[in-house]
Amino acid sequence: MPIKVENLSKIFGKKTKEATRLLDEGYSKEDILEKTGCTVGVNRATFEVEEGEVFVIMGLSGSGKSTLVRLLNRLIEPTEGSVEIDGQNLATMNKEDLREIRRTKMSMVFQRFALFPFRSVRENAEFGLEIQGMEKEERSQKAEEALELVGLGGYVEQLPSQLSGGMQQRVGLARALANDPEVLLMDEAFSALDPLIRKDMQDELLDLQEKMQKTIVFITHDLDEALRIGDRIALMKDGSIVQIGSPEEILTNPANDYVEKFVEDVDRSKVLTAEHIMKRPETVDYDKHGPRVALERMREQGLSSIFVTDRSRNLKGYVTADEARQARESGIEKLSEIMKTEVPTVDKDTQIQDIFNIIHDSPVPVAVTEDGKLRGIIVRGAVIAALADGNEVDADDA
Amino acid sequence: MLDNIPQIPVAEWIDDGVDNITDWFSFIFNPIQDGFGWLLDTSAEYLAMVPPFIIIILVALIAFFLSGKKFGLAAFSIVGLIFIHNQELWEQLMFTFTLVFYASLISVIVGIPFGILMSKSNIAQNIITPVLDFMQTMPAFVYLIPAVAFFGIGMVPGVFASFVFATPPVVRFTNLGIRQVSDELVEASDAFGTTGSQKLFKVELPMAKTTIMAGVNQTVMLSLSMVVIASMIGAPGLGRDVLSALQRAEAGTGFVAGFGIVILAIIIDRFTQSLNKGK
Numbered sequence: 157m158p159i160k161v162e163n164l165s166k167i168f169g170k171k172t173k174e175a176t177r178l179l180d181e182g183y184s185k186e187d188i189l190e191k192t193g194c195t196v197g198v199n200r201a202t203f204e205v206e207e208g209e210v211f212v213i214m215g216l217s218g219s220g221k222s223t224l225v226r227l228l229n230r231l232i233e234p235t236e237g238s239v240e241i242d243g244q245n246l247a248t249m250n251k252e253d254l255r256e257i258r259r260t261k262m263s264m265v266f267q268r269f270a271l272f273p274f275r276s277v278r279e280n281a282e283f284g285l286e287i288q289g290m291e292k293e294e295r296s297q298k299a300e301e302a303l304e305l306v307g308l309g310g311y312v313e314q315l316p317s318q319l320s321g322g323m324q325q326r327v328g329l330a331r332a333l334a335n336d337p338e339v340l341l342m343d344e345a346f347s348a349l350d351p352l353i354r355k356d357m358q359d360e361l362l363d364l365q366e367k368m369q370k371t372i373v374f375i376t377h378d379l380d381e382a383l384r385i386g387d388r389i390a391l392m393k394d395g396s397i398v399q400i401g402s403p404e405e406i407l408t409n410p411a412n413d414y415v416e417k418f419v420e421d422v423d424r425s426k427v428l429t430a431e432h433i434m435k436r437p438e439t440v441d442y443d444k445h446g447p448r449v450a451l452e453r454m455r456e457q458g459l460s461s462i463f464v465t466d467r468s469r470n471l472k473g474y475v476t477a478d479e480a481r482q483a484r485e486s487g488i489e490k491l492s493e494i495m496k497t498e499v500p501t502v503d504k505d506t507q508i509q510d511i512f513n514i515i516h517d518s519p520v521p522v523a524v525t526e527d528g529k530l531r532g533i534i535v536r537g538a539v540i541a542a543l544a545d546g547n548e549v550d551a552d553d554a
Numbered sequence: 555m556l557d558n559i560p561q562i563p564v565a566e567w568i569d570d571g572v573d574n575i576t577d578w579f580s581f582i583f584n585p586i587q588d589g590f591g592w593l594l595d596t597s598a599e600y601l602a603m604v605p606p607f608i609i610i611i612l613v614a615l616i617a618f619f620l621s622g623k624k625f626g627l628a629a630f631s632i633v634g635l636i637f638i639h640n641q642e643l644w645e646q647l648m649f650t651f652t653l654v655f656y657a658s659l660i661s662v663i664v665g666i667p668f669g670i671l672m673s674k675s676n677i678a679q680n681i682i683t684p685v686l687d688f689m690q691t692m693p694a695f696v697y698l699i700p701a702v703a704f705f706g707i708g709m710v711p712g713v714f715a716s717f718v719f720a721t722p723p724v725v726r727f728t729n730l731g732i733r734q735v736s737d738e739l740v741e742a743s744d745a746f747g748t749t750g751s752q753k754l755f756k757v758e759l760p761m762a763k764t765t766i767m768a769g770v771n772q773t774v775m776l777s778l779s780m781v782v783i784a785s786m787i788g789a790p791g792l793g794r795d796v797l798s799a800l801q802r803a804e805a806g807t808g809f810v811a812g813f814g815i816v817i818l819a820i821i822i823d824r825f826t827q828s829l830n831k832g833k
Contacts, residue, residue: 231741259747270742274760284746286756335746 158338158371159205159228164237164247166223166395169194172235185394197223199395200237205339208369212386213397214376220395221375225343228373229262230254241339259288263332267344269324271316277303277327278312284335295334302334303327305364322353329361333368342374346381358385379418383407383427391415403427430511431504433542434524434532439463442472442491447483450475450491461520463530464495471530473497474520499523504531508542515539572700579704587705594709598652598790602645610635613821620828627824634817643792643814650781650791650818653709657716657777662770665721669728669766670754679729686722694719694780698787712784720776727769731762767830774826778819792818 167175167188175194178187185196198220205211215221226232228239230246239246241261246254263284271280279286281299290298303309306326316324325345332340346354362385365372376382382389383403390400391414399411407427410416438457440450442464454462454477461476473495483494500518502511504526511534515522521533576583601609610632618628638647672679697718701711735758743757759766785793792814799808 226741229745231744255747255749257747258745262745264742264745266738266742268738270736270738272739272742272757272760274763283756287746287748287752331746341745 158207158241159211159373160238160240161204161228162202162238162240164201164224164227164239165199165235166197166220166227166232167194167235168197176236196220196395197232198227201392201397203390203397203400205371205373206387207371209387210365210372210374210385212374212376212382212389213392214379214382214386214389215392216377219392221377221392222343223395224392225264225341225373225375228339228341229258229264231264259284260335261337262339262341263335263337264341264343265325265328265332265345268348269316269321269328271324271327271331273316275316276312277308277314277316277319280316280327281330281334283331288335298336299330299334302330305333306330306360320353321349322357325349325357329364333364338371340370340372342372344375344377347376347378354381361385391418404429404432428508428542429504430502430506430508430522430524430534431531433508433538434504434534435538437463437523437530437533439465439469439530440475440491441465441467442495443467446489446491447475447480447494451477451480451484454480463499463523463533464491465530469529471499471501471523471525471528474499474523476520501525502534508539511539572703575700576703583704587710590713591708591710594652594656594713597656598649598709601652602648606635606639606644610639616825617821620825622828627821627828631821634821638814638817641810641814643795643811646790646792646795646811647814647818649709649789650778650793650815653712653716653781653784653789653791654774654778654818654822657713657781658720658770658774660713660717661721661773661777662724664717665724665769665773666728666766668721669725669769670732672725672729673732673758682725686725689718690722694783695786698784702787707788709784709789711787712781712789715784715787716777716780719780720773723772723776724766724769727772728762728766731765731769732758734765735761764830767826771823771826771830774822775819778815778822782815 165176165179167179169175169192171192171194175188175192175196178191179196179199183191185199188194188196201224203211213221213224223232227234228246230239234247237247241257244253244257246257249257272283275283278296278299281303282295285295285298300309300312303312303326306329308323308326308330311319311323316327319327325348328345346357349357358381361372374382374385383406386403388400388402389406390397391406391411392398393414399406399415401409401411404427406415407419410419438453438459440453440462443466450462450464454460459477461474463474464472466472472492475491475495479494488494500514500520501523502514502525504524506524511522515534515536521535523530524532524534613631613635614628617631618625621627635647638644668682672682694715697715698711701715705711705714732754739757739761740753743753748756781789781791782793782796785791785797792811795811796808796815799805799811
């Protein structure tokens with residue numbers, strides 16, 4: 157467990173003791189502000205981040221998410237609670253140990269990039285290594301590798317001001333990656349970028365994550381972004397975490413009105429996956445069954461085609477009713493001789509918007525598979541129904 | 555009613571204070587007066603021994619490259635310096651320059667650390683700020699009096715008075731420059747695990763450089779103005795010509811020496827400013 161956070165609180169102000177007591181007694185943020193003049197930044201946050209997970213903390217501005225991420229590397233001193241990283245409690249450790257953790261185990265990417273304007277791109281990427289006292293040649297090489305990774309190999313000698321916003325944030329990312337940290341803290345890392353660049357950066361982060369398998373804590377106020385990149389999402393309101401769950405859980409099962417309001421106008425097509433709209437498939441087994449059985453099943457279900465699998469439900473192809481009838485008349489016994497093997501297939505995690513194009517051109521329903529095994533089928537109507545279901549946003553967007 | 559309050563003998567107290575300091579610290583003041591006085595004299599004399607045309611060419615070359623290979627400042631330097639030489643003020647110019655150079659060097663060397671201290675500690679800032687205000691608002695002439703008590707007459711007390719008068723800007727600007735470094739950059743530095751001195755030298759001072767250099771420029775210009783005043787306590791240089799012209803009511807001589815100061819001021823000002831612009 158790379159990060160384990162327990163009862164982590166931050167109260168800004170002078171009378172933190174009294175405010176903590178009131179908080180424990182269940183007073184609200186407003187009451188505490190009125191009684192003590194203290195602001196509750198983060199209210200007893202408890203969560204764990206798995207290794208290699210993209211953990212998104214999302215909330216509106218003022219919800220305490222930026223404070224929370226700064227408590228994780230103690231840029232802000234916690235009032236209470238613990239942050240465990242590899243079994244060490246960051247909240248209570250001495251300055252030297254904390255510095256060591258910051259140097260080797262966690263790096264941060266900032267909203268407005270926080271690049272050093274007087275340093276070249278390479279020197280920026282080198283910063284963390286330079287701080288550790290690494291030799292110039294070695295750190296230059298590592299920095300260039302990191303820059304290569306984010307696609308900035310050709311810009312090492314430029315100054316940050318010569319780059320576009322998206323490229324500057326790539327430098328920020330390279331600077332964080334050059335240290336080869338276990339944990340990446342990304343504070344609204346893409347929020348300052350314009351929407352198209354932001355999408356690119358999200359994709360790129362996901363690609364990188366595929367290769368690197370870092371533990372990422374990603375802060376954002378943008379639900380679309382959270383749903384896109386998060387393995388799990390923690391929703392914050394007034395300093396408290398109101399729900400933690402996978403994107404689907406948050407969307408389909410909001411913990412309270414606040415979360416529901418939040419997710420109400422999400423573009424559902426981006427979140428629902430094939431798994432949500434597939435139906436149980438009718439199949440025939442090409443080892444056991446011939447054209448007769450296939451025809452019979454199609455007749456029963458009112459289908460014009462049927463998927464063919466082997467005994468362990470690995471998808472092999474499909475046959476249409478017409479071909480099955482011809483085969484029966486000409487006495488062909490084996491389905492493998494008449495079936496078509498070019499099946500439109502999607503993985504069970506495919507998002508609906510991506511299914512849309514596939515199903516549009518397909519004569520048969522789309523097969524949903526998991527590791528080659530047939531899990532379900534999707535008919536055209538199901539996609540449209542899913543998009544229409546409680547989703548007026550699409551119409552607005554169009 | 556106010557007349558009933560007896561006069562507080564502040565002046566006497568300060569006199570006693572200055573006397574006492576002069577006595578107590580004479581073991582420091584005397585060697586400074588001798589050693590530093592020797593350094594100033596020798597520097598100025600050596601400088602005056604260099605053929606003027608070499609200095610003029612050097613200054614013009616530096617001006618040319620500092621101003622980004624433009625001819626304006628270089629041309630001005632050549633004409634200005636030739637004018638000073640023509641008016642037979644060259645040796646005075648060398649003395650004035652030496653004084654300004656050492657006075658501002660000391661101001662900067664002492665001022666920047668104090669500025670850093672102020673930026674790091676609010677307590678230090680609260681203590682130092684009123685001291686700086688005092689140093690800057692007290693009429694510059696007043697510093698000449700204890701300066702003479704401490705260091706006799708000549709160049710050394712001039713440098714001392716100039717130090718007191720000219721140091722505040724570089725302290726203030728250093729403090730301001732470091733405090734102006736954006737929170738995000740400071741956070742970035744902390745997040746990568748910098749120690750206090752790594753943060754200072756790798757992030758804060760480079761970020762504050764422009765502001766600090768603006769302070770250095772101010773300090774150098776104030777030193778120049780003070781060095782001229784310091785001729786009243788026997789510091790040699792262009793100021794002395796102005797002073798003697800004043801005493802004899804010779805407007806012409808006064809203005810000529812004044813032009814010399816103006817030319818030197820412009821050259822020094824443009825030089826320190828273009829250092830700041832960098833590339």
